[in-house]
Amino acid sequence: MSWRLLDLGAVDGFTMTSLYEAVARAVDGGNSPNTLILNHPAQPFVNVGYHQVVEEEVDVDFVQQHKIPIVRRSIGGGTILDGPWEQDYFFIVRSPELSANIGDFYKRFLSPVVHALRRMGVYADYRPINDIVVKDRKISGNGGVSIGEAMVLAGDVLLDLPTELMTKVLRVPDEKFRDKLKKSLSEWMTSLKLELGEIPARDEVKRRLVEEFEGQVGVAVEEGEISAEERRNLDELLVERRRREWIFMKDISRERLLQAARTRQVKVKEGVCIYEGVYKAQKLIRITMETVKDRIADISISGDFFTEPHTGVMERLEQSLIGASLDDQALRERILTCFDSLGLRVTGATADDFIQAILVTKRTNLA
Structure with missing residues (x-):
């Protein structure tokens, strides 16, 4: 069995949080193969979980002053600051090929990420439901969603950890709490730079991910391109996802x-x-x-x-x-x-x- 690899490099936040859905719709319809997407943000953006209220999670004044986009994804989970300091991956597979147990899904598709990190000298472990940790400090956060008969796992590996900026984009009661938050982030999160003393070349990180995916999941990966159908899906989604009515949907409703x-x-x-x-x-x-x-x-x-x-x-x-x-x-x-x-x-x-x-x-x- 072979999967398609879409290695897309740097993309904007709206594209990153919409592309997996555009591809999943085509996979669901049987028009595209199971797919592994690799990309990373070209610039920082605030990534809000689908079920969250923006004003409760984000310091909107700060991000607007600093021209940091706010993006709402269609996957649940918490608000995070995404940026060039990470490597993102998206596994998109037809769900009839999977166990019905969501825990089994996460464990199976996060195993390649765990083994890729270990090959780079970072002793990582899978922590249910959806985290990868190094000595209890998170280095990779993940989320899953089903779209028709396609299942998506979206996640990232932190190459670096800009805690100062991460704390500034989040809404907090006061500055004293923000200082505590920065300290907490440093205590329960980590990165390849913190673990290895340097940031590995991005191409090496991607190569390890692909190799371990092939080995752990037992499939071959072949580079491919985005199909015309997927581009149409993406264009439609981008029109919707850039609207204020989508980004602030919970606030407005x-x-x-x-x-x-x-x-x-x-x-x-x-x-x-x-x-x-x-x-x-x-x-x-x-x-x-x-x-x-x-x-x-x-x-x-x-x-x-x-x-x-x-x-x-x-x-x-x-x-x-x-x-x-x-x-x-x-x-x-x-x-x-x-x-x-x-x-x-x-x-x-x-x-x-x-x-x-x-x-x-x-x-x-x-x-």
Whole structure:
């Protein structure tokens, strides 16, 4: 079995976060082979997870002043600063060839990355669900998504670690917290430069990735080109993904609710309350909700979790919860019914985690 290799060099952030989907659509349709994409950002950009609210994660004033683009990807996970200091890879494979277990998928396709790092002298390990670490310090973050019958694993290897800039693009309560964040990043992240004392040539990193992919997955890799269909798909996606309505979709869809929470405008009228809370499952869940007489009138659910289906499903869950009682048992029944009817599967949290997130938030009245 052979895979196609697309070695594309430096690309802009919108292209990097849209190309894998353009290719996956063609793979899903049976018009393109399983594909390994290698590329890296030509310049820094803020990469926001699909289920996140930009204003809650990003220092928008700073990134706009420094002309750093904000890009929303269609894969879940957290906000990161991407840039030329990394090497990115995307594995795109038809899902009938895979195990149904998401953990098996990550383990199989991250094995080549682990072995490539080891061949370069970095003793790396796979840490479930989706990280590669060196002595518990992350050197590679990854995310997965299914698009039709194509499965995508997107990830990177950090060649260097610009912690100063990384902390400046993130929204934090104050500068003291930013200093703590910078220290934390230095403690739980690492890079090839930190591990080896220098940055290896990018071509060497890519060569190791391809060789280990062939060896660990058991396939041959042949260089190819982007097809006409994939270019059309990419052009369509770029039109959508560059729009403000896509980038700030979560901010716009619940603008009134989120603004009320930020300004602590909690007493709209008697019996109406605004609640905001954060719940830590395996991934983070943020809840902002308006209640009227102990029923949900509006709700925003965001965070760094991953969902299947990968787009649109959390918005439908939010809509389904409007009118729901905040009685513990009634809420549990409503959410479990919604998960079932929507076919919702979440990596990094369970249905019970979302129930608990809302109940915990209920006890955290901003007033």
